[in-house]
Amino acid sequence: MIWCRFQRENRMSYGLVEGGFVREVAGDPFGGFEAAGARHDLASVKLLVPLEPRTFYCAGVNYRDHVIKSAARRGAKPVFPQRPDIGYRANNALIAHGENIVKPSDAGPEFQYEGELVAVFGKQVRNASREQALDSILGWTIGNDVSERHWQASDRTLWRAKNCDTFKPMGPWIVTGLDPKDMTTNIRLNGELVETFATGNMIFDAVDYIVEMTKYITLYPGDMMWLGTDGLPRNMSPGDTIEIEITGIGTLRNQIVQGV
Numbered sequence: 298m299i300w301c302r303f304q305r306e307n308r309m310s311y312g313l314v315e316g317g318f319v320r321e322v323a324g325d326p327f328g329g330f331e332a333a334g335a336r337h338d339l340a341s342v343k344l345l346v347p348l349e350p351r352t353f354y355c356a357g358v359n360y361r362d363h364v365i366k367s368a369a370r371r372g373a374k375p376v377f378p379q380r381p382d383i384g385y386r387a388n389n390a391l392i393a394h395g396e397n398i399v400k401p402s403d404a405g406p407e408f409q410y411e412g413e414l415v416a417v418f419g420k421q422v423r424n425a426s427r428e429q430a431l432d433s434i435l436g437w438t439i440g441n442d443v444s445e446r447h448w449q450a451s452d453r454t455l456w457r458a459k460n461c462d463t464f465k466p467m468g469p470w471i472v473t474g475l476d477p478k479d480m481t482t483n484i485r486l487n488g489e490l491v492e493t494f495a496t497g498n499m500i501f502d503a504v505d506y507i508v509e510m511t512k513y514i515t516l517y518p519g520d521m522m523w524l525g526t527d528g529l530p531r532n533m534s535p536g537d538t539i540e541i542e543i544t545g546i547g548t549l550r551n552q553i554v555q556g557v
Contacts, residue, residue: 300326300436301470302345305337309345312337314470326435326471327419327518346393347438347471348417351519353386355442356506359499359525366529381501381509386442386523387460394468394549398443399556400535401461407446408533408553411526412484412541414496415440416503417471418522423515430507433516436473439541439549440523441466444530466541466551475545477502477524485540486531494527496543 299314312319313332319342321334358364358378368375392398400408419435442465448458459465480496503524510516533539535555542548 298436298473299470300347300473301468302347303337303342304345305342310334312342314339344394344469346391347468348519348521349388349391350521351517352521353388353391354506354510354520354522355384355386356381356501356522356525357384359501360494360527361500362494363525363527363529370529378500381506383506383510383522384455386465389462390460390465392463392466392551394466394551396466396551397463397554398441398466398533398539398551399461399463399554400533401445401556404445404556405447406532406534409444409446409530410484410486410533410539410541411442411444411530412482412492412543413440413442413523413526414477414480414482414543415467416522416524418516418520419518421515421517422507423511425507425511425516427504427508430504430511433507434503435518436471437475437477437543437546438467438471438521439469439543439546441539441541441549441551442523442526443533466549468549469547472546479545481544482527483542483544484528485542486533487537491531492528498527499524 301312311322311325317339322330324330365375415438417435420433422433445458477497482496484492533553537553540550
């Protein structure tokens with residue numbers, strides 16, 4: 298099943314993608330729905346961010362190669378996480394497939410993408426077993442964790458380095474019934490393949506995170522968790538187009554524009 302959120306004229310709705318069409322849905326994937334609405338040509342609607350999360354979780358440093366290469370660039374020894382460790386992002390930063398990433402006028406040259414798998418939760422869980430953790434995942438989408446590295450290194454928190462408006466493209470939709478171990482992530486900058494990696498080759502997978510997190514907090518339907526990136530991201534500049542493709546899901550594409 299492929300879930301999307303879309304706008305047609307002045308109406309916004311959840312929908313089910315069926316080939317080149319989207320079926321309008323009454324309700325949503327979290328609280329019940331009826332797929333009895335109109336059927337629209339996918340090209341005739343505007344895709345929105347596939348959900349507006351209740352809480353926006355993120356996992357950092359979750360691929361070994363990313364840790365190794367990032368440490369080498371800093372001239373430091375790699376330090377790997379010893380347990381699942383979670384952070385947060387801000388909803389204001391979310392934009393949809395096809396919308397523009399705005400590089401602030403005072404951002405530095407190390408303005409980079411991070412292609413990430415995103416787990417979307419469909420059930421409430423607390424103190425989850427591994428089986429309950431897996432069952433709590435509704436489906437998967439794609440995120441681009443845009444980062445300004447100078448701010449990331451110099452600020453006390455990530456409030457602007459990762460949470461500026463437009464810094465979190467996500468989409469184009471949510472796909473159910475997938476296994477990350479079967480996925481490959483491909484990242485293209487201006488059409489050039491700059492990174493490819495096995496999506497499921499994480500230090501800690503989604504289930505590891507859910508089991509650890511729910512010892513302390515409750516996860517709710519409509520929460521989501523971004524699961525980190527691999528490799529060594531390149532710099533992006535205004536005029537560039539960045540594409541994050543994850544097999545089984547699709548491609549998230551955005552252009553970078555200059556802020557004023």
